Structure formats: structure tokens, C-alpha cells
Amino acid sequence: MIKESRKSKPREWEGEGGMREWKECKLAEVIITNAQSITKDYPHKTIRYLDTGSITCGKIDFIQEFSLESAPSRAKRLVKEHDIVYSTVRPIQRHYGYIVNPPENLVVSTGFAVIETNKKLAEPLFIYNFLSSKDIVETLDSIAEGSTSAYPSLKPSDIENLDILLPPLPEQRAIASILSSFDDKIDLLYRQNKTLEAMAETLFRQWFVEEANKDSKIGKITELIEFNPKRQLAKGTIAPYLDMANVSTSVFHPENWYEREFNSGTKFINGDTLLARITPCLENGKSTYVTFLEDGQVGWGSTEFIVMRSMPNLHPFFTYTLARSTDFRDYAEGCLEGTSGRQRVNVDHLANYEIIIPPSKVIQLFNEIISSIVPKLHFNFEQIQTLEKLRNTFLPKLMSGEVRVSL
Template sequence: MLLEDVIDVNPSRTIPRGKVAPHISMDALQPFTREIHSFELKEFSGSGSKFQNSDTLLARITPCLENGKTAFVCNLPEGIIGHGSTEFIVLSGKKGVSDDLFVYYLARDPEFRNYAIQHMEGSTGRQRVPANAIALLTIDLPPLPEQKAIASILGALDDKIELNRKMNETLEAMARAIFKSWFVDFDPIPGLGPHKEWQDSTLSKIPKGWRVVKVSEAFEINPLRSIKRGKEYAYVGMASLPTASARVTDFAFRKFTGSGSKFKNGDVLLARITPCLENGKTTLVDFLTEDEYGWGSTEFIVFGPKEPLNMWFVYCVARDQEFRNHAIRSMSGTSGRQRVETGCFNNYMIVISPADVINKFGDIVGSWFNQMKVNDDQSISLAFIRDALLPKLLSGEIRVRN
């Protein structure tokens, strides 16, 4: 049967021109990730995709299609129609014929994706798959109860992956809240009590015995790391840097070409180029083995902690909005290719406590970051199982019953 006979392709959805409604951009879709974690309210111009909860968004343009940008819409307010990129194809189940969540997993099937990629048209670099090519794909659709059973199995794995993501989001928020409480607002520290004596500083009154230091003196900036040209190391590209979380979970091994950033566990990577810096691309390096080095984009600034600081303190500074705003204001270069110059960190000041407070902070938040790593490792294993099961379930090689 043809896909268009059992699944709606770009179904009719109505939004009055000029109405403010949830908007989902291409950047909001993460590769091979079911959930969409954010949207913005934006006036509908009259063009673009339109969708509702339980629809599937399929990126139709290169390289987004090849990179796996496909998502299941479930974050809109109830009964609201959203709009988004013109580069989405919207897929929706037909009532009584196809299950909405099954449709999403069908769009994730390697055979489906290979078909879509092979039917792309247009000039190099701007190729797209036409919606009518998707509509004319021949598929074998299992009975509706079996579709629901397949979607339930795969959905349960994605549900746990999403739960782990939310747990990590909460743990990181807690760590950053403690950092702000202790090192910015100077609230009482559990076990140590309120600060009894204060001193003037160039920033404000700070606890006695604490000091104001330039970031360029508190951190190693682009520290020397000795790696050999032509030897394989863990490589992190700009696309792998998260925008709102602490950890890289996607990296490859590549031969070092002689140029690029170099780092080790305990370093923090900050994107220095627009729009990656503004978008929040920052990560903590904790995925290497002991004494192993990695390398990555030339557009990373590498921060390493100096004594008495630890990597979690440095990461929290790099995520602090005032710090990021300072870096953004210092950018220079031609429009669209502006970069942060490391000299700007000579005039950004932070407050550093005595070592016992830094160590106490590390003891508390370090365990949370370790739990985040455990959660991410579990999610990687669950995704591997999901991706192995998906084609077998959809092809009928493994059969399930309602």
C-alpha cells in the first residue's frame, strides 16, 4: 500500500495569519530524539508547516534529514495548533487506520529514511525530499493493535531516556543554584553557618578571607595539551556540544590533524563563535579515560581549573549568564563569524572562597554530576536497544501482539 493511503502527509491545520502561536524551529529538533523540549511564541506569517500534538515532524532538507531530525509533537498546549519551519514534512496517523506514535517510529526506520534521502532533489547543499515522494512510498502496515503494541515497546524505551534527561536537567539546576547561593549571593553554607565577617572588594562586600580574581588568573585558558599529529584521539565537533546540559554523549575517534582544541577530563569547553556561544554550547569534559586526551573544533575555548578550583566550579562559571553576556559583548569579527577573544577574560572578575568551601561544593555537586553520567550511559544503552529493535519490529521480523 502507499503511505498516503494510511498516513496523512502535511494534513490540513488552520492558523489565522497574524495569530501568535507556538513556533518550532529546526534548531529545536535534536537528532534521533523523540521529544521537542522548547518552542517560542511567534506570529504566524501565513507560510510554514502547521501541526498539532501527536503529529510527527520530519526534516526534509539536507543535512537535517540525514542527521536524523525527526520529532513527535507532544509539548503544545492542549487543542493548540503550532507552526514551524517550511522545511518540515508533517505526518499524522489516520483515525482507525494508523497509530500516531507508530507513525513517528516508522519515520525513524532506516529503510524509510534511506528512501527519503534517495529521493531528495535540488542543488547541492540545498537538497530536499518532496512531500509527494514520501506520500508514494510503498509500506506494509501491520494491524492497528500491533502498531500500538510496537509503539508501546519503543515508546517505553524513549520514555525512560526522557526521564533520565529530565533527572539530569534537575541535577544540573540544583548544582547551579548552589553555586549561585554560595559564590554569588554569599548565603550561609550548610555546616559552616553564616559569614561572620565581611570585607570590601572591587565587586561588592565579600566574606572575609575570600578574594576577587580575574578569570584569566583563576582558570587555565587553552592550556597546553601534548597530542601527536596522525594519532587517533576522541574528537568532539561543534555539533556535539550541548546547548543546555553539561555532558557530551556523542563523540568519535579521529586522527589529530595538527590544528584544533585539545583537552582532558576536568576541562570545560566553551563555543567562542556566533551563534554557538549565544545558543549555549558549553560542556564539561568527563568522557575520557585517565591520562587520555581529546581534541575538537578550533572554535572551542578550553578552560582548566587552577587550584583550589575544581571542574564543577569552572563549569558553573561558564554557564553563568553574566559571564556569557560578557563574552558575547567582547565578540569581534565580520557579521555572522564573530568570535570571543580570550583577552576578554582579563577583565572579568569572580569571587573565590578558601579551599575548604570549594572542596565542600565539589563533594556535593560532584556526586550529582556523576549520577548524570550514569543516567546518560543508561540512556545510550537504551537507545542502542531501541534502534536495534525498531527495524525488526517494523519489518515483522519480530512480531508482537496487543
């Protein structure tokens, strides 16, 4: 698809005097995949391990630490500065990233293709932007869907065999710089939101977990929230759908959602909190606060969500701070039932969680402070969406030469 669009105007572009310096080649001509793995001479006794599910669209949710002896069997690939990690399983889930300032003992899963760029021929960030573009992700996902393995997956050679149009190195660097300026602004907004979330979570811990006074009482969590409230959505309705893969483990908003015909699943509205009820998503911290729907709209998602809603006397964001609480999550993990690897939270047991219920004046103060935080979170979220749309609009135009960069 990319190749055809490039060939639709080659003479027109060359006639404008700039595209003749661009070169079409196979990606294999400028990259090496999976160059290094752990060997018996590996010098570190502990590793920091990045799994495929722990990074999405370049954002790392968490890195685990293991002794070398207890590390997962897939913890084998070594990475270095400016490498690209790209999950070879279900590319459409966008578990890829660009490595910057890695710890010396960082090891990644064999579920990644680790891509090293020949810097004499190509700019690593240019290659990363190429591989993370919508068209290429969809191309690789189509290849993966056609694989003969038990699930959609790629071989490193599938990545290496991609056709790429390369401008001269100075122009590659200029294009990468423009796209990085978008990424830097987006990253700043993400960090601001993480700070705001941390403030809200601190308030929750202080007043609902750590500090009981004479007017407080201990009660069941069902005095403060409702589990799986009833929502109406007719079968066959086209409505926003949220997949578990798009739920973050670190920020309140999801990575993406899309319209899909409703058949069966959890239903939710703005102000609901979604908590993963299945392993390992629960342990990994997947939860989200719904703000992305239109007024009065009902969305739906995976059956593996628990929907939670604050009672009317509490700000809806209270339930999200609860879902992020280590104490609550630990209790939820204790409510897991079922066979190993496919365990799910028993909601009836989860409803027995005990919590400090502060007096109404403390709840009112909590609501007031949270009411000043949540609009800032949502504003930043909307700015992130706007910047991501702009970036995604410019990316294919810059990468194809349709929009040129002045050097």
C-alpha cells in the first residue's frame, strides 16, 4: 500500500528537483535484527526486564527486576542506546519503542525484534518513525495474521523485507527532529498527568487508608462504590469499544478506542472506572477512568473489566484512586479464582474489602480538591489527543516526501 502510493507521483516529485536524492531500498540494507543475546559470559547477576506488554507506542509502563537465575525464560535479548524494540506478536497492539539511556542490565523479551540501525546509512529515529507509522503497522499486522503460528506473529525477516524510501541523512535527521518535537510535548503532558494523579492518590491514601479519626468508621467498600452498575446498550448498536490492550498501567486514560458493533461485554459511561479482573492484567495495574465518551453515550469493552462507580456523595474519580491503591489491588489479587494463568477476581469477595469511611466534611474536602484536579487531567488528555493526531497527519507526508523539510 505504501509502495503504491509512492509510485503514484514519482515523475512529478522528481520534476520538482528534490526526490531524485531519495533512495528506495529494503529495510534489511540499513538495519540488523536481534544482534545480541545473553550468553554464559553475561556480567550482571540481576537484570531489568522489559516484556512486550509493558511498552505501548513508545511509552514504558514498568520494568521488572529479577535475579538472573529467576528471570523468565524469554528474558534473553540485549539492547543498547537507539535500538528499536518491536513486538513480533499482534503488531496492531503497537508494543514498540525507541531505547534511550537504557540501564546497562536492561534485557528484553524474545517476543521483541531488537532493531539496530546502521547510523552511516540511516537515522535510527527516522527508522523508528517509519516502523511506527499507521500504514506500516497495518502492513505488518496483515503479514502476522497470515502466519501459520497459533497466533498472529512476525518473523524478523518480515520487518527486514519492508520497502523504505530513504532521503539523504541530513533530511532524515530533520524529519526525525520535527516528529520528536511532537513527542516531547506529548511526553511533557503525560508527565504532568502522572504528577496530578499522584496528588489525587496521596489524598486518597491519607484520608481513606492511613488516617482514621474519632469521626471515621470502618466499612465495606460497597458503602462508597457500586460494582458493575447497570447500563443500557442494545445489541447491534455501534458504540465506542475499549480493548484491554489499550488500557494503560500508569495513566488514567486509554491509548485508543474505536467504534464497534455491540454484542456482549461490559458497559460503561463517563465517570466509571474500569479495573482488569484477569491475570496478569490485574497484577500489571491495568485500570482506566472513562472520559472519552460523548454526553449520554454508553461504551463497551472486554468482559474482563470490572466496572466501578462512586456513590453520589463522592467524586467519580475517587473510584479510580481506589483502583490505583496498592492495598486494594493486593486485596483484589487475593480474590482471584480459577486455573493458574486464567484466574479472575470474584467480585462478591472483592465487595468485602474494608476501608476507612471519613466524616462528611472530609469527603466534601476530598471532592473539592479532586474537582480542581480532574479538569486539568482531562484538558491535558485532550491536548495529547490533538498533538497525536497532528503528528500522525504529518508523519506519512514527511516520510514519503509529500511534505519536504527545509535544511
